Amino acid sequence: MNRTNIFAAVATLALAGAAYGHGDVTPQPVNTDALPEVGEEWLIENPYRAEAAGEDVWMKAVEIGASGYNQNCARCHGLGVVSGGLAPDLRYLEAAEYGDEWYVERFRHGMTQNGTTKMPAFGELLGQKAAWAIRTYIETRPDDGELDDHADRLAAIRDELMSGTVADPASLASELQGIADQVETGSGAPVADSVAFEAARTINDDPASWKAAGDILTVGLSAAH
Ligand code: HEC
Numbered sequence: 001m002n003r004t005n006i007f008a009a010v011a012t013l014a015l016a017g018a019a020y021g022h023g024d025v026t027p028q029p030v031n032t033d034a035l036p037e038v039g040e041e042w043l044i045e046n047p048y049r050a051e052a053a054g055e056d057v058w059m060k061a062v063e064i065g066a067s068g069y070n071q072n073c074a075r076c077h078g079l080g081v082v083s084g085g086l087a088p089d090l091r092y093l094e095a096a097e098y099g100d101e102w103y104v105e106r107f108r109h110g111m112t113q114n115g116t117t118k119m120p121a122f123g124e125l126l127g128q129k130a131a132w133a134i135r136t137y138i139e140t141r142p143d144d145g146e147l148d149d150h151a152d153r154l155a156a157i158r159d160e161l162m163s164g165t166v167a168d169p170a171s172l173a174s175e176l177q178g179i180a181d182q183v184e185t186g187s188g189a190p191v192a193d194s195v196a197f198e199a200a201r202t203i204n205d206d207p208a209s210w211k212a213a214g215d216i217l218t219v220g221l222s223a224a225h
Pocket of ligand 1 (some may be wrong): 074090102106111120
C-alpha cells in the first residue's frame, strides 16, 4: 500500500464510521437539471461521453458526478474513487458498454448477500441521469501515480500561482494542459480529469483564479506525498 492509498483508507474509514454511526444511510439527491434528458428506459451505455454528447455535456457530467459520488459513494468506495479496501476500486471498470452494463446493474439494484445489504440500491432514488453523471466522473479518474513524474514541476507552478504574480497565466495553463494530456485513466477513458487538467481550466486573467488553481494543485500534491 503506498501513501496515497493509506491516506484514502484512513479517510474512507472515517467517512464509513460517520455514515454507519447514524444507522440508515440516506441517499443524497443529485441535481442533474443541467444535463440532457436520457429517457425513461435504463440505458446500458454511458450517454454523457464526449464522443456521444460533446465536450460541454461531458464536462458538466464530470462536475455533477463528482458531487453525486462524494455524497453517495465515497464513504465506501473511497475519496477520489481510490478504494481504501471496504469496497471494490471502481476506477478500473472498463469505460465501454461491457463495464457500463455491470456498473448500472449494481447502481440500480445494489448488492445484498445472506440478507445483509452490502451496497444499497440507488436506481429509484437517484435516477438514471445521476447514475451516468457519477459514471462519467468515475471513469475519468487518473490511474495511480500518473502525476508522480511531474510532482516537482507542479509544486513550482503551484508556488508561482500562490505568489499572486503570474507573468503569463495563459502559458502556465497550457503547460498544465500539456501535463494533463499525458495522464491516463484506469478505465481506458480517453481523458483523465487530473488536478493538472482541473487547474489548467481554472486559470484565467483574474488573480483569484490563480489562487483557486494553486489550491487544486496543493490538494493533489498532498494526496500524492
Ligand atoms: C455501504 C457501502 C457502499 C456504498 C454507499 C456504495 N457501494 Fe458500491 N459496492 C459496495 C460493495 C461492498 C460492493 C461489492 C459488492 C460485491 O461483493 O459484489 C460494491 C460494488 C459496486 C460496483 C461493482 C464493482 C465491481 O468491481 O464489481 C459498482 C459499479 C458500485 N459498487 C458502484 C457504486 C456507486 C456508483 C455508488 C454510489 C452511488 C456506490 N457503489 C455506493 C459498497 C457500497
